Amino acid sequence: xxxxxxxxxxxxxxxxxxxxxxxxxxxxxxxxxxxxxxxxxxxxxxxxxxxxxxxxxxxxxxxxxxxxxxxxxxxxxxxxxxxxxxxxxxxxxxxxxxxxxxxxxxxxxxxxxxxxxxxxxxxxxxxxxxxxxxxxxxxxxxxxxxxxxxxxxxxxxxxxxxxxxxxxxxxxxxxxxxxxxxxxxxxxxxxxxxxxxxxxxxxxxxxxxxxxxxxxxxxxxxxxxxxxxxxxxxxxxxxxxxxxxxxxxxxxxxxxxxxxxxxxxxxxxxxxxxxxxxxxxxxxxxxxxxxxxxxxxxxxxxxxxxxxxxxxxxxxxxxxxxxxxxxxxxxxxxxxxxxxxxxxxxxxxxxxxxxxxxxxxxxxxxxxxxxxxxxxxxxxxxxxxxxxxxxxxxxxxxxxxxxxxxxxxxxxxxxxxxxxxxxxxxxxxxxxxxxxxxxxxx
Amino acid sequence: xxxxxxxxxxxxxxxxxxxxxxxxxxxxxxxxxxxxxxxxxxxxxxxxxxxxxxxxxxxxxxxxxxxxxxxxxxxxxxxxxxxxxxxxxxxxxxxxxxxxxxxxxxxxxxxxxxxxxxxxxxxxxxxxxxxxxxxxxxxxxxxxxxxxxxxxxxxxxxxxxxxxxxxxxxxxxxxxxxxxxxxxxxxxxxxxxxxxxxxxxxxxxxxxxxxxxxxxxxxxxxxxxxxxxxxxxxxxxxxxxxxxxxxxxxxxxxxxxxxxxxxxxxxxxxxxxxxxxxxxxxxxxxxxxxxxxxxxxxxxxxx
Numbered sequence: 001x002x003x004x005x006x007x008x009x010x011x012x013x014x015x016x017x018x019x020x021x022x023x024x025x026x027x028x029x030x031x032x033x034x035x036x037x038x039x040x041x042x043x044x045x046x047x048x049x050x051x052x053x054x055x056x057x058x059x060x061x062x063x064x065x066x067x068x069x070x071x072x073x074x075x076x077x078x079x080x081x082x083x084x085x086x087x088x089x090x091x092x093x094x095x096x097x098x099x100x101x102x103x104x105x106x107x108x109x110x111x112x113x114x115x116x117x118x119x120x121x122x123x124x125x126x127x128x129x130x131x132x133x134x135x136x137x138x139x140x141x142x143x144x145x146x147x148x149x150x151x152x153x154x155x156x157x158x159x160x161x162x163x164x165x166x167x168x169x170x171x172x173x174x175x176x177x178x179x180x181x182x183x184x185x186x187x188x189x190x191x192x193x194x195x196x197x198x199x200x201x202x203x204x205x206x207x208x209x210x211x212x213x214x215x216x217x218x219x220x221x222x223x224x225x226x227x228x229x230x231x232x233x234x235x236x237x238x239x240x241x242x243x244x245x246x247x248x249x250x251x252x253x254x255x256x257x258x259x260x261x262x263x264x265x266x267x268x269x270x271x272x273x274x275x276x277x278x279x280x281x282x283x284x285x286x287x288x289x290x291x292x293x294x295x296x297x298x299x300x301x302x303x304x305x306x307x308x309x310x311x312x313x314x315x316x317x318x319x320x321x322x323x324x325x326x327x328x329x330x331x332x333x334x335x336x337x338x339x340x341x342x343x344x345x346x347x348x349x350x351x352x353x354x355x356x357x358x359x360x361x362x363x364x365x366x367x368x369x370x371x372x373x374x375x376x377x378x379x380x381x382x383x384x385x386x387x388x389x390x391x392x393x394x395x396x397x398x399x400x401x402x403x404x405x406x407x408x409x410x411x412x413x414x415x416x417x418x419x420x421x422x423x424x425x426x427x428x429x430x431x432x433x434x435x436x437x438x439x440x441x442x
Numbered sequence: 443x444x445x446x447x448x449x450x451x452x453x454x455x456x457x458x459x460x461x462x463x464x465x466x467x468x469x470x471x472x473x474x475x476x477x478x479x480x481x482x483x484x485x486x487x488x489x490x491x492x493x494x495x496x497x498x499x500x501x502x503x504x505x506x507x508x509x510x511x512x513x514x515x516x517x518x519x520x521x522x523x524x525x526x527x528x529x530x531x532x533x534x535x536x537x538x539x540x541x542x543x544x545x546x547x548x549x550x551x552x553x554x555x556x557x558x559x560x561x562x563x564x565x566x567x568x569x570x571x572x573x574x575x576x577x578x579x580x581x582x583x584x585x586x587x588x589x590x591x592x593x594x595x596x597x598x599x600x601x602x603x604x605x606x607x608x609x610x611x612x613x614x615x616x617x618x619x620x621x622x623x624x625x626x627x628x629x630x631x632x633x634x635x636x637x638x639x640x641x642x643x644x645x646x647x648x649x650x651x652x653x654x655x656x657x658x659x660x661x662x663x664x665x666x667x668x669x670x671x672x673x674x675x676x677x678x679x680x681x682x683x684x685x686x687x688x689x690x691x692x693x694x695x696x697x698x699x700x701x702x703x704x705x706x707x708x709x710x711x712x713x714x715x716x717x718x719x720x721x722x723x724x725x726x727x728x729x730x731x732x733x734x735x736x737x738x739x740x741x742x743x744x745x
Contacts, residue, residue: 086497109498203690260582263693414694
């Protein structure tokens with residue numbers, strides 16, 4: 001009798017503990033939606049329902065042309081879902097996701113290597129774009145699909161009302177931000193506007209993503225390539241100078257230069273620009289459709305980023321690659337799909353239509369973003385990408401490096417009294433540890 | 443002769459075994475579901491915590507490396523403090539506010555039922571929605587609901603979530619707001635069981651309100667409080683969504699709790715082994731805590 005009660009109690013305890021385990025159990029139990037049909041490709045993209053509609057059009061055209069069917073899955077929490085599919089060793093055939101994740105996927109063995117020559121039309125993609133998909137072992141692990149570079153969005157109507165010029169340097173930007181914050185550009189009689197929008201949270205590495213352009217303009221690199229490895233470079237004099245400037249003038253400067261909730265903001269909940277209470281936003285061009293709708297085309301302008309103390313106006317470039325899942329056994333069909341996606345027809349379909357475009361700057365060099373869209377603002381973005389942009393290094397697993405950089409920057413910007421130099425020194429040591437984990441530290 | 447003596451033994455044994463099997467038979471479907479959806483993934487989680495997880499390159503056995511890495515990481519160490527503070531604060535706050543609500547809203551009147559329903563709403567609302575709502579309420583300018591209220595008294599605006607000194611407390615306040623009504627319901631059930639004649643007798647003896655609470659109500663709802671305390675402690679330690687939605691662990695990691703760290707490790711840094719180890723540590727701590735609370739409660743009951 002006592003034994004039974006004890007075993008019941010054990011069962012109850014186990015049940016309770018089962019309820020508690022959160023992420024430890026991830027990965028199991030996710031059903032595979034993969035069709036055994038060799039003529040059907042399972043394709044994943046990181047898309048919300050709006051951009052998924054654009055992909056629907058693209059894949060419909062592909063099926064019509066080639067007869068290969070596409071089982072299309074737009075996935076919002078892409079990496080979480082991908083990890084669970086990886087744990088049952090059954091990946092989607094084709095994935096379209098961020099360029100910066102290539103190193104991470106490759107280090108986990110999730111990707112098939114790609115020979116550029118096997119993709120029809122590979123010569124229409126520039127060498128610069130192809131170079132961004134080379135892995136640590138010198139082989140390609142992705143096919144460029146869409147590229148973008150950050151540009152500065154400015155409230156043109158506000159700027160003209162205050163009689164100020166377009167910002168060309170960091171000093172101009174700061175002066176303009178202060179004017180937007182203090183001189184009531186919206187004319188409602190109260191001080192309720194901010195100079196600049198900043199997604200400054202460390203969550204998902206946002207502050208590193210946003211701040212990278214400022215680092216580049218200050219002549220800073222997060223990692224420096226050395227031989228076959230890398231060395232962290234966040235303790236350089238340029239880094240100390242740049243981060244100090246950002247901290248002093250933006251985060252700990254005059255009130256209203258950036259929006260007050262910057263330190264906990266991610267892009268999704270940073271709507272000050274489209275809500276009409278902030279005057280500038282350094283961000284990606286995909287926001288244009290949102291801003292056109294919320295503010296109207298005439299109210300804002302798209303400008304190249306102002307130059308920093310290093311004299312350049314380099315911005316962060318990123319984009320999306322096409323990846324082939326490891327061990328999927330449909331190489332021919334996958335190559336056919338990739339060839340279609342980078343062809344002028346495939347790229348144009350993805351850049352146009354009534355829904356959010358999924359190709360920003362085309363990787364196909366025969367296309368011109370501004371011409372395809374009949375919108376000269378896109379030539380600013382294309383020019384920034386082609387002439388003044390730097391990507392995060394794609395070969396190493398950059399995910400931990402971006403996250404650690406974001407954690408450190410967020411902390412430095414939060415504590416206004418803290419010492420920038422020691423904060424960056426600590427970050428540099430952490431980054432060295434990350435590189436060492438990947439056997440890349442030189 | 444011997445046969446007649448021994449027969450009752452086996453027969454009784456058979457009856458007992460049938461009796462013993464029957465409940466398990468009824469439990470089987472539920473246990474099977476629990477096995478597939480809880481225990482197997484859980485077991486796998488524990489198993490993975492000893493590996494460098496790389497499904498396509500072959501998992502690499504690393505022994506206790508993941509555990510050492512997690513336990514020596516200063517961000518996890520900071521997270522322990524935040525988790526405990528948040529857990530204890532939310533549990534106690536939830537019980538105090540929940541009890542107060544229960545005492546205020548006990549009764550049969552129709553208006554009380556409506557108010558009770560209204561008060562219970564936070565519990566049935568998705569945490570993500572509540573988080574977004576509180577983010578708007580905490581908005582650090584006079585546009586935010588709370589700051590506009592403070593503005594009426596000439597105070598503020600206070601950057602609740604963007605100041606590392608207040609962010610954790612602001613998160614705690616939201617947690618209490620969500621937790622208290624749930625506690626209220628359990629305590630209400632406890633209050634319903636209080637013998638009315640004791641109140642009447644106390645009234646005749648002319649005791650004060652405080653004495654009535656202290657010597658009649660509190661002892662009567664002790665079991666309910668025990669349950670509430672256990673649930674709150676478990677919930678407090680594995681707090682995740684509240685923090686993730688409200689602050690994402692920031693600013694400067696000042697609201698990072700154990701589970702947000704584990705999540706970042708698993709899904710931003712793709713270190714599933716480390717995340718599993720962190721989760722297993724949390725599991726052990728929670729188990730220990732649950733058993734201890736249960737033990738103390740039982741000992742108290744015997745007394």
